[in-house]
Amino acid sequence: MKKNGDGSNTSEKNVKRPHFGIFSDVHSNLEALSVVLEHLEHQGVNSYLCCGDIVGYGPNPNECVEKVRSIKDCFVVMGNHDAASCGLKDTAWFNKYARATLHWTENVLKEENRDYLYRLPRMITGDNYTIVHGSPRDPLNEYLLEEKQFLENLGYFGTQVCFIGHSHIPFVVLSQSSKGGIEIKRLRENETIKLLPENRYIINVGSVGQPRDKDPRACCAVFNSEETEFNFFRLEYEINKTQEKMHEAKLLWKRYQT
Ligand code: ZN
Numbered sequence: 001m002k003k004n005g006d007g008s009n010t011s012e013k014n015v016k017r018p019h020f021g022i023f024s025d026v027h028s029n030l031e032a033l034s035v036v037l038e039h040l041e042h043q044g045v046n047s048y049l050c051c052g053d054i055v056g057y058g059p060n061p062n063e064c065v066e067k068v069r070s071i072k073d074c075f076v077v078m079g080n081h082d083a084a085s086c087g088l089k090d091t092a093w094f095n096k097y098a099r100a101t102l103h104w105t106e107n108v109l110k111e112e113n114r115d116y117l118y119r120l121p122r123m124i125t126g127d128n129y130t131i132v133h134g135s136p137r138d139p140l141n142e143y144l145l146e147e148k149q150f151l152e153n154l155g156y157f158g159t160q161v162c163f164i165g166h167s168h169i170p171f172v173v174l175s176q177s178s179k180g181g182i183e184i185k186r187l188r189e190n191e192t193i194k195l196l197p198e199n200r201y202i203i204n205v206g207s208v209g210q211p212r213d214k215d216p217r218a219c220c221a222v223f224n225s226e227e228t229e230f231n232f233f234r235l236e237y238e239i240n241k242t243q244e245k246m247h248e249a250k251l252l253w254k255r256y257q258t
Contacts, residue, residue, distance in 0.1 A: 018073075018126075019044060022205050022221040024051035024133075024165025026068070027081065028058030028105065029209025032218040033067055035237040036208050043222050043231075049124075051165035051205060052079025052133030055117065056098060058209055059245035061085070061105045065113040078120035079133040079165065080140045085109060086118040089140065097252050104251065123157075128225055130157040134166040143167050150175075150182055150202060160228070161201040163221075169213050170206030170232060174199055186213070187232045195228040203230065209242075 021040030026033050040048070048071050055061040056079075068074060081098070083089035085105045094102060109117075122139040123132045135142035135149070136156035143166055144153060150173045153162075170187040176199050187206070195201055206219030217234040224230075246252070 018047040018225050020047050020049050020129075020223040020225065021045035022049045022051070022131075022163055022223055023208050023219070024163075024205050025053040025079065025168055025207035025210060026050075026055075026058075026064050027053055027207065027209035028055050028061040028064050029218075029237075029242055030058075030060035030063045030067070031239070031242050032209045032235075032237045033064055035235050036218050036220040037067070037071070039233060039235055040220060040222065045222060046073065048074035049129070049131050049163060049223075050074060050076040051131050051163055052077045052120070053081045053165060053207075054079070055085050055105050055109070056081025057101050057251070058242065059249045059251055061108060062110050062113050065109075065116060069113075069116055075124050075126070075131065076120055077124055077131050077133055078117065078122055078140065081105075082117045082120060083140055086114045088118065093141075101251055104249065125157070125159060128160050128228070129223065130159045130162040132157075132162065132164055135164065136162055144173075144202065144204070147182060147184065150184070153202065154200060160197070160199075161195060161203060161223075161230075163223075164202060164204050165207065167204060168207035168211055169204060170211075170219050171204050172230075173202040175201070189232070189234040191232045193230045193232075195230060197228075205232070 023036050054064050084091050084102050091099045091102050132139040135144045136153050174183045205221045208218045218237050220233050222231045
């Protein structure tokens with residue numbers, strides 16, 4: 001970005017900065033993922049960020065990994081379910097419902113998809129963003145939920161904004177250097193947040209396939225890195241179809257929704 005004499009900004013000609021589609025915690029839910037990707041394409045995004053957990057819980061692990069793999073310019077980090085489904089994390093860490101599905105996932109995953117998950121990085125740092133699954137301090141395991149954790153984690157990434165998933169609850173944490181404190185708020189449907197240069201942010205983009213904020217609709221977001229503007233969306237998808245597939249595969253839906 002170049003500053004003009006009058007103080008306005010001008011992008012360098014022919015350099016189009018990324019307009020990111022962001023999603024997380026797909027959890028093998030193909031119906032939800034398909035709706036999210038279609039919506040993000042309509043938003044005109046030119047790159048994608050995925051904060052992990054492509055698999056786990058749901059009935060279509062191979063299809064979801066293959067769909068994400070097929071996206072051009074998609075940067076993906078590993079989630080705890082991805083790690084467990086390819087043998088990088090002990091399933092004893094999970095509750096019995098998640099554990100049962102992880103064993104099923106491990107069995108049905110094709111070798112090439114397992115290999116893809118195995119090679120995912122824990123953290124990706126771009127021009128002005130970082131992505132991790134759980135937290136910058138402990139990417140695979142930490143659930144970022146409390147003020148103290150947010151303050152501590154600000155020291156573990158160097159960019160203005162860090163996008164996360166893992167808790168499946170969409171929210172934004174705003175750190176204001178001028179005031180020294182932080183503000184935490186839930187993300188609402190169709191909310192637009194303008195990232196101010198004097199602040200730093202941790203944004204949980206919620207879950208595609210298994211939201212846990214009492215709204216079953218899929219979550220996704222768009223980040224315009226040129227304008228430093230973030231937009232959050234909720235989308236309906238064919239939940240019944242996913243439920244039927246889970247029933248057929250003898251996976252547990254009850255726990256899946258909580
Ligand atoms: Zn998850």
